[in-house]
Amino acid sequence: xGQVNPSEAAPYLRxxxxxxxxxxxxxxxxxxxxxxxxxxxSKSSRFSAKxxxxxxxxxxxxxxxxxxxxxxxxILEPPGIRSILRVLARRxxxxxxxxxxxxxxIMLDVESGLNTSQTLAELAVxxxxxxxxxxxxxxxxLTFYDKVSDSSKYYPRISLEKVWSLLNLNxxxxxxxxxxxxxxxxxxxxxxxxxxxxxxxLTDHGQTDDAREELARFFKNYETSKNQLNRFxxxxxxxxxxxxxxxxxEEDAQLKVYPKLYQCFGERN
Numbered sequence: 001x002g003q004v005n006p007s008e009a010a011p012y013l014r015x016x017x018x019x020x021x022x023x024x025x026x027x028x029x030x031x032x033x034x035x036x037x038x039x040x041x042s043k044s045s046r047f048s049a050k051x052x053x054x055x056x057x058x059x060x061x062x063x064x065x066x067x068x069x070x071x072x073x074x075i076l077e078p079p080g081i082r083s084i085l086r087v088l089a090r091r092x093x094x095x096x097x098x099x100x101x102x103x104x105x106i107m108l109d110v111e112s113g114l115n116t117s118q119t120l121a122e123l124a125v126x127x128x129x130x131x132x133x134x135x136x137x138x139x140x141x142l143t144f145y146d147k148v149s150d151s152s153k154y155y156p157r158i159s160l161e162k163v164w165s166l167l168n169l170n171x172x173x174x175x176x177x178x179x180x181x182x183x184x185x186x187x188x189x190x191x192x193x194x195x196x197x198x199x200x201x202l203t204d205h206g207q208t209d210d211a212r213e214e215l216a217r218f219f220k221n222y223e224t225s226k227n228q229l230n231r232f233x234x235x236x237x238x239x240x241x242x243x244x245x246x247x248x249x250e251e252d253a254q255l256k257v258y259p260k261l262y263q264c265f266g267e268r269n
Contacts, residue, residue: 015041019051031058049075049120056127065131072131075124122152129158138165156188163197176201183214189244192221 022037035058038051056071129144145162148155159182166175179198185191195218202211225242232241 026054034058053123060131065135069128069131072124072127075120122148122154126154126158133165138168141165156182156190160190160193172201172204186243
């Protein structure tokens with residue numbers, strides 16, 4: 001992508017190129033270069049909501065929390081919602097356009113995590129929650145975390161983050177309940193992470209027997225998952241995989257850009 005000059009591209013390709021180059025720079029942690037590409041995208045573009053999320057994320061990484069909050073908020077306000085709806089209205093199958101005697105295939109909405117109004121709104125809410133946490137406004141963070149539906153694919157991750165917000169407010173009992181609920185949902189990796197965290201909370205409460213039981217469950221899951229993953233590496237069989245992995249695999253869009261790796265997994269299922 002670095003060899004492509006957006007200014008020399010046809011108008012309908014310019015924003016796509018800038019977005020792709022901005023995303024590439026972002027993933028390389030070249031944040032200022034990413035910002036430059038993303039800011040060059042037209043506000044009337046179908047990409048207008050997606051760069052906003054990434055720019056806000058860059059601001060958050062650079063601890064520019066006020067700027068990040070303004071960007072995330074713009075997604076949740078009426079103009080931002082209208083922009084998202086325009087994106088949805090323009091969604092279509094991949095299109096082919098003839099240019100200079102050759103066909104250019106334009107892949108629309110290939111960014112799997114950023115292609116629906118619901119996802120964009122959820123990312124904005126989560127972004128606001130994380131800014132509030134970073135600025136030690138834990139009650140405010142909880143308010144935002146509570147806006148994410150338990151049917152969201154991000155719910156396990158924000159549940160884990162919610163536990164830390166509750167702990168910072170000394171609401172240990174509530175934190176233990178959230179961690180306990182999450183630790184029982186074994187289709188998510190976060191459920192494994194929640195088990196030692198819940199054990200720590202139980203220990204602080206003096207419930208040492210329950211804490212030992214939780215730790216025993218964690219170490220059992222750890223050994224089982226490790227053996228299953230080692231078996232997959234050795235013989236590429238997915239008949240016995242950790243319960244959280246198939247879901248993570250399906251939801252991780254980045255894995256799918258590596259066809260050989262994805263095909264290897266897909267063919268064994």
